[in-house]
Amino acid sequence: MTPFAEYAISALLIIGGAFTLIGALGLARLPDFFTRLHGPTKATTLGVGAVMLSSVLYFSITDQGIGISEILITVFLFMTAPVSANMMAKAAMHLGLKTMDNTRGKPWQQ
Amino acid sequence: MITIALYITIALVTLAALLNLYRLIIGPDAPDRVLALDTLYVNAIALIILLGLVLDSRMYLQAALLIAVMGFVSTVATAKYLKRGSVIE
Numbered sequence: 001m002t003p004f005a006e007y008a009i010s011a012l013l014i015i016g017g018a019f020t021l022i023g024a025l026g027l028a029r030l031p032d033f034f035t036r037l038h039g040p041t042k043a044t045t046l047g048v049g050a051v052m053l054s055s056v057l058y059f060s061i062t063d064q065g066i067g068i069s070e071i072l073i074t075v076f077l078f079m080t081a082p083v084s085a086n087m088m089a090k091a092a093m094h095l096g097l098k099t100m101d102n103t104r105g106k107p108w109q110q
Numbered sequence: 111m112i113t114i115a116l117y118i119t120i121a122l123v124t125l126a127a128l129l130n131l132y133r134l135i136i137g138p139d140a141p142d143r144v145l146a147l148d149t150l151y152v153n154a155i156a157l158i159i160l161l162g163l164v165l166d167s168r169m170y171l172q173a174a175l176l177i178a179v180m181g182f183v184s185t186v187a188t189a190k191y192l193k194r195g196s197v198i199e
Contacts, residue, residue, distance in 0.1 A: 006111045006112055007111070009112055009115070010111055010112055010114075010115035011115075013112075013115045013116060013118075013119040014115055014118060014119060016119060016156070017118065017119035017120075017121075017122030017123055018122060020122060020123050020126045020153060020156060021122045021123070021125055021126045021129075023126065023149065024125070024126035024127070024129035024130050024149065024153070025126075025129060027129065027130060027133050027145065027146065027149055028129040028130075028132055028133050033139065033141055033142055033145075036133075036142065036145065037145060040130075040145060040148065040149035040152070044126075044149055044152050044153070045152065047156070048152055048153075048155060048156045048159075051119070051123075051156050051159055051160065052159060054163075055159050055162065055163055058112075058163060059168060062166075064168065067168060067171065069168070069171035069172065069174070069175055070159070070171060072175060073155065073171070073174055073175050073178050076175075076178050076179070076182075077152065077155070077178060080178075080182040083182075083186070084148060084182060084185040084186055084189065087185070087186055087189035087190065087193075088141055088144060088145055088148075088185070088189050090189070090193055091141055091144075091189045091190075091192040091193040092139075092141040094192070094193045095139065095140070095141065095192065097139055097141065
């Protein structure tokens with residue numbers, strides 16, 4: 001394996017792990033549900049996408065074939081994350097969860 | 111080089127899973143817990159991919175695909191239940 005491929009795979013792995021951790025930090029630390037929804041649905045999805053890309057690179061560089069499964073998982077995750085986030089936001093609006101004090105506008109109470 | 115990066119990444123993703131578990135336990139409302147479970151599914155997929163890289167095997171990708179599909183279906187079903195009171199109407 002060439003050094004450039006090693007650097008690329010290592011950098012993608014570290015970037016993926018860091019984005020996953022940032023998403024989880026947002027989930028654990030932010031003040032209310034509607035802000036908490038932002039962390040996992042964007043940062044974690046991107047992090048898992050980077051890890052998946054490094055897996056594709058590794059297995060195709062070591063001559064084990066290009067994986068259809070990884071690409072399928074990545075596309076599926078990137079398609080389903082906004083849908084499930086939208087469903088959860090609708091459920092939270094229906095339940096009328098508490099928001100932060102400086103949230104402007106409450107469209108579900110009109 | 112790849113080995114060191116792999117172990118650092120496994121440590122980061124495990125820490126992320128522990129933070130999700132913290133939110134799953136203390137989460138004040140039901141949607142928080144659903145969100146934490148959804149994120150745990152995604153982190154489990156990442157951990158399975160990393161396990162496949164450590165063992166240099168592609169056998170585990172099918173399990174990751176299955177977890178992705180089942181996680182999405184269960185999240186949507188639980189959100190529908192919270193919103194409407196029934197999953198299929």
